[in-house]
Amino acid sequence: MYIKYETVETARFLTDDKRFEKSINHTVSYEEIWNNFVDDITFEFDLKTRKPLMPKDKTLNYTTFHKFEKAVYEYLEEKNEKKYLKDISKIALKNFLYLLPVFDRYSPSIAIDSDTGFIDTTFSTRDNGLFTALVTENGEIHYSRVSKGVKIYKFSGVAKIKDSRDFKHFSKVLEML
Amino acid sequence: MSKNIVSVVKINEGIVSRYIKPSFVEDNKILNEAFDLRDRTPPEEFVSFYLVKNSDENSMYKEAIKLLPILPKASGVMILLDIKESLEEINDEVEEIINFVDKSLPHCGLVYLTNNRMKIQEAKTTLSYLAKNRFKLVKNIS
Numbered sequence: 131m132y133i134k135y136e137t138v139e140t141a142r143f144l145t146d147d148k149r150f151e152k153s154i155n156h157t158v159s160y161e162e163i164w165n166n167f168v169d170d171i172t173f174e175f176d177l178k179t180r181k182p183l184m185p186k187d188k189t190l191n192y193t194t195f196h197k198f199e200k201a202v203y204e205y206l207e208e209k210n211e212k213k214y215l216k217d218i219s220k221i222a223l224k225n226f227l228y229l230l231p232v233f234d235r236y237s238p239s240i241a242i243d244s245d246t247g248f249i250d251t252t253f254s255t256r257d258n259g260l261f262t263a264l265v266t267e268n269g270e271i272h273y274s275r276v277s278k279g280v281k282i283y284k285f286s287g288v289a290k291i292k293d294s295r296d297f298k299h300f301s302k303v304l305e306m307l
Numbered sequence: 308m309s310k311n312i313v314s315v316v317k318i319n320e321g322i323v324s325r326y327i328k329p330s331f332v333e334d335n336k337i338l339n340e341a342f343d344l345r346d347r348t349p350p351e352e353f354v355s356f357y358l359v360k361n362s363d364e365n366s367m368y369k370e371a372i373k374l375l376p377i378l379p380k381a382s383g384v385m386i387l388l389d390i391k392e393s394l395e396e397i398n399d400e401v402e403e404i405i406n407f408v409d410k411s412l413p414h415c416g417l418v419y420l421t422n423n424r425m426k427i428q429e430a431k432t433t434l435s436y437l438a439k440n441r442f443k444l445v446k447n448i449s
Contacts, residue, residue, distance in 0.1 A: 212345070215345060239333040239334065239336055241330070241331065241338050241339070242340070243340060243343060244340065244343045244344070244345040245343050245344055245345075245427075250338070250339050252333075252336055252338050252339065252435070254334070254336060260336065260432055260435055260439065262339050262428060262435070264339075264424070264428050266424075270424075272424050272425045272428040273428070274425075274428050274429040274432040274433075276429075276432045276433050276435075276436040277436075278436075282396050282433070282436070284433065286425060286428070286429040287425070288425055
């Protein structure tokens with residue numbers, strides 16, 4: 131994961147009696163920059179131009195973001211032919227993007243689940259197994275880890291996130307990778 | 308009033324093949340979407356497979372290509388799954404989660420028997436895991 135974008139906001143405060151003015155430099159965390167970006171994002175996909183979702187003046191750069199855009203456009207192309215495929219859930223897209231900084235550390239594969247319109251991610255585990263996580267639109271993330279010891283064993287479950295700023299805590303689940 | 312009686316013949320053993328398009332294969336991983344119900348006009352109810360004769364691995368891949376109704380892309384892959392193993396690994400709860408059924412053999416279908424999203428996610432991940440150890444690029448099948 132790398133982020134080139136960095137901003138320093140200068141916050142100016144006036145005291146009540148207005149005799150003093152002081153300014154402080156307040157560094158906004160990368161996390162908050164990203165979350166603010168996701169808060170405001172609107173999904174305008176254009177199959178003809180493949181217009182990037184990331185504005186040119188933003189240089190926040192996650193490898194997974196490019197994979198995400200590619201997965202979405204590939205799905206939209208397929209849906210162009212197969213009209214019956216589920217629409218992509220824009221809420222699920224947004225939830226996925228809140229998770230993206232956490233996912234980006236592990237370089238997952240990304241695809242759209244055509245049965246639900248949600249976002250599916252696939253990771254390799256350290257013991258040559260697979261971990262998948264389906265990001266839904268209601269804050270649930272359905273995950274499953276499958277690997278082999280003496281026999282095949284699995285850890286599966288549902289993470290339930292109620293506030294967008296809590297998606298980062300899914301990193302605790304990803305520790306099992 | 309007459310009732311339509313649909314008989315379902317389960318397939319409990321044998322080797323089945325499935326063609327996976329290139330976008331569902333990445334870094335030697337078969338993605339879960341390879342097992343979505345996306346191939347045909349809905350309501351699609353099964354994931355298509357072809358039963359191949361159990362012989363040496365290379366012959367099974369070659370037969371799998373011949374059975375396909377479409378021309379596969381060279382960068383796609385063909386997977387082989389052992390039905391018995393898949394059923395044992397996925398149906399590991401009281402209620403069955405998947406079945407393989409006869410769709411006019413050698414064509415057969417994998418059917419999800421639950422609507423539980425988490426169980427389906429686990430089933431697809433298990434299928435992907437089993438497939439990742441037994442697949443071959445179409446261009447390498449000869």
